[in-house]
Every structure is written in C-alpha cells, then in structure tokens.
Amino acid sequence: MKHIRDIGELKLIERLTKGLRLDKSVVVGPGDDAAVIRRPGGKYLLYTCDMAVEDVHFKRAGATPFGIGWKALARNVSDIAAMGGVPRYATVSAALPGSLGVRYADGIYKGLKGAADRFGVSIVGGDLSRSAKITIDVSMVGEVERSCLVTRSGARPGDLIFVTGTIGASGLGRHLKFMPRLEEARHLVSRYRVSSMIDVSDGLLLDLWRVAEASRVGSRLYQNAVPVSARASSFDEAVREGEDFELLFTMSTAQAVRFMKRGIAGMKTPATLIGEVTAGRPGGIEIVRPDGRAERVRAGGYTHFL
C-alpha cells in the first residue's frame, strides 16, 4: 500500500483537489495564495486558510505562546496581501492538549488578537477541541478592488522580478514574529500594474517556481542582486529556507521603471530588483552566479511529507 509520505505534498494536493466542482462566481479556485470570489458590490472576496501544527510548524521550546498565535493569523494576512487585498474577517480553530496551562492558551490567543487588531481583522468565530499537539487553523476572508487583484499567473516574458526586504533569516525565530507585507502590497497594487505576486512562505526558489509554473514562463535570478539576510549562512540556503513572508512580484519593464523612479523609496519595506521573467521552460529557474555563469536549478523548498 502506498503511503502519503511516498508521493510528496505537491502530488498529493494535485490528487486531492482533482474533480472539485466550483461555482461560476469563483474567479480563482485552489492553487493561489487565496481564492477569489465574485460578489455583489464591486469588490472581490478573498478566502484562504493556514494550519499550524506543533512540532511541524513550530516547537514549544523556542517559541512564545504569543508568537505562535501571531504567526497563525499573520500567515493568512500575508496570503491576502499577496493577492493585493485587505484582510477583514477570520475564524480560529484550535485543538489544544488538556494539560496545556491556561496562561499558555491565553498567550496564544493574545497573539491571535494582537495580529488581528494590528491588521484590522475581526475574529468572528472559532472552534475549540482537544488534541495531543497544539494545532491552530485560521481561515480568513478579505476583499480586493477588481483593479487591484494580482494572481500568480500573470507574469510575462520580459517582466522584471522584485522581492521586498531580505531573504533567509527565517531560521532564527523571525518566522514567529514576522510582519506580513500588507501595507507594502497595498502601496504596490494601488499605484502600479503588478503582473504577478506571491508571498515567500516556502523559500524564494519554490515560490518563484510556483509563479513561473502558473504563468507558464521561465525566470532568471541574479545571485548578486538577491538581498540575502546578514544572518543567513549562504545564498543557496537562504533561497531554500521556508518562511520569509516577503512579497515576490513582477512588473512589466515600463511599470518597473516608474516604480524604481518614484516608488521604491515610498515603500515601508524596500523592494529589490532581483531578476527577470523569460520565455524559457515553464517553471524553469536559472541563476546567474557572481562569476556570470548561468545555472539551471531545481526549485527545492520546504514541503511536507518529504
């Protein structure tokens, strides 16, 4: 008998989502940072969820309860931001060990509420149950003006690739107290035509691969241009680490020139030009090394069941 760890996360998701029937109001279904739904009133609804499991996404040693709660909610804010939208409402399902201290549980909820307040999200519902490991699933509904919607699939050959902030510091606890790039994303989509966007949640290379795959384009990264965190051990590790929660996005050269002339300085977190979209093999990634050599790489990043 085949076990799910044998087939890998991406194949498993493909298998499980096969044959889903979607209403015609669903503009974008599973496979992007959030689903997009057409509703009355002019704005699209965005809808996403993210589950955090103890000893998989975090360990109690080295995490604060506040950080666990903050991250569980902020990851969803990051997903909504990556679609160009604004988060509005969330539900929180938590499974907790009966032996957990009441103050620890309070701390997790303070983190959830802290992130909700910071990003204007109303926690409108929840569920609570028992389990051996702390498990928190947050779902989130947001909204986006139709003109501001950005998906993964709009990158075109010739577009330029940008990333906010720095890459490769998530191993140092930063992944628990990160700031989703909501203001930055809204700055971008309200002023420029962003052709594609994703939040870097599984490593720069894996998420760039996702954009390139969805857009049926290739991509080229300039190693020297990638803003690697001073705390990262190497470029190759930095681009394969899991949870930077930075924005990876593309623009046509015309938009990019406008952005670089006027916009980068206006961003709360600066963005850096790191590469270009090519007409190469769909999903393909080429890295131009410091010595000028171009190297095709595999998009390794964090996946479950591997």
Add this chain to the structure above:
Amino acid sequence: MKHIRDIGELKLIERLTKGLRLDKSVVVGPGDDAAVIRRPGGKYLLYTCDMAVEDVHFKRAGATPFGIGWKALARNVSDIAAMGGVPRYATVSAALPGSLGVRYADGIYKGLKGAADRFGVSIVGGDLSRSAKITIDVSMVGEVERSCLVTRSGARPGDLIFVTGTIGASGLGRHLKFMPRLEEARHLVSRYRVSSMIDVSDGLLLDLWRVAEASRVGSRLYQNAVPVSARASSFDEAVREGEDFELLFTMSTAQAVRFMKRGIAGMKTPATLIGEVTAGRPGGIEIVRPDGRAERVRAGGYTHFL
C-alpha cells in the same frame, strides 16, 4: 499552574474570546452557529468553522474515510442551515500522518467533495500538513437574506419549541453520515417567522440551554413529546448525546399554528412540538416527566476538557 482541562470548555472559550474587537459590519460575532456579516448587495454573509480530530471526534476503527470527510464538511453546512442560510464556499485544512495510506486520504477527500457537491458548496482553498492524528478543519462561508436570518437569541416566553427528526441515535455511527437539515431550515425560514434556531450538535439539552441562555428565557420540555430514536437506550441519555444535527427552533404560537396546519407535512424531515419557552430563570430547563411531575435539570451535554 492551572491547566485548561481544569476550567472546562465553556469557561475557556469565554476567557479566550474576551476583548475581541469587531468591525461594525459584524452583525453577530462569536457565540452563534455562524457569524453574520453585513456586506454590499442585500444579503448577509455567514461564516463558521469546525475542526474534527481523530480519537476525539471520531476513531478510525468504526469510521470510513468517506464518512470522516463527509462529516467534517456537513457539520458546517448544518451550522449555516441553523442560521437560516445557504452554504456557498469552504476551505479545508487537513493535517495527516505521513503513514496514512494514499487511498485513505483519497477517501476522506471524496467524502469532503461528496458533501460539498450535495449541498452546493465550492471548496475554494485548503492547506495540507503533517501530524500524528488526522485533523480536519473546515471553514465555510454562506449567505442569507436579511429577512431569513435566525439567531439563538430571539426566543420569547410563550414561543413553542420544535425539533426535526429524532434524537439520540448519534452513538450508532449515524453521526458520520448524517444529513444536515439544510432544505428543512430553508423551508422554515422562507415561510415562517422562526424566532430562534440552533443545530443539535452537543445534545438536545445543552443546545436548548444555549438558546435559552442567549435569549434570556427559560424553557419547558415535555418528555412524552420528544421524538427519541428507537435506537436510543433511554430518554435521559438521548437528550444528552452529542451529535444529532437536527434543528431545534422556536416560533410564536401564531406562527406555530400556521406551521402545524400547513407546514409540517411539507417538510422533508418532520418536526415535532416538544415544549415551550417560559419566563423562567434564563437558561433554565424544566422537564415535564411522563407522570406530570416537573423537574429542573442541568444542561449536561458533550463538552471537551471535562
């Protein structure tokens, strides 16, 4: 140090939801079957979530993978139905053991998709991760015409209490393959003024207590009138069992007379008049026993951490 199992589920929820800040568009926040949100276009949005954990909500022995998936989604349909609404969109977060068979995982998703198709729900997003126990959290967004919205808090002294179907058969595996009373709920809210409604997910008494508490009223049940399943061992156990997923609802006597004259026969699942709302102690429940004796009871039902 106090552990969460020491303070009980209801107290813990009270503690954790304290200090939530809700946007003014939130008509009903945490504490009902689903949250109610005011949106453009005339209809309210409904939003809820429910988590199912292996060995807490179900055991692999005695459950089919299809049943596990069906139930995880159908519970949310039942919540949306209990608000008078129609389910539309869902997200599915699943944490699965790596050792789980691929066909077992397929079976769970077939159950999820089967329920989604049956009740017109589009599964628009999801998340997948590892864990030792199968854990499935489904969140759901629905909608309801403002005139059809029913909450837990509208029961008034003198109203009559009804329940659909029969009570007390959930111990026999039925809880996995149950049919949420969506059509019945829509039949009711589109034809009658239903003053309060809830789905029976933690036992008739506990859910009646919730309605009475939220409405600040008392209640009286006639034991002889309660439709106990032939498979239940006794009345007292039947009304304390967990998962009937029947609708418990109240109507003014005038509406109830209209309903009993014309409506009950038109319902897909019949409803039974089982008691009345009183001006008694808020949350209080009195059972009139077969011998005519009235007895005040405590609202025991299924809760976690007890």
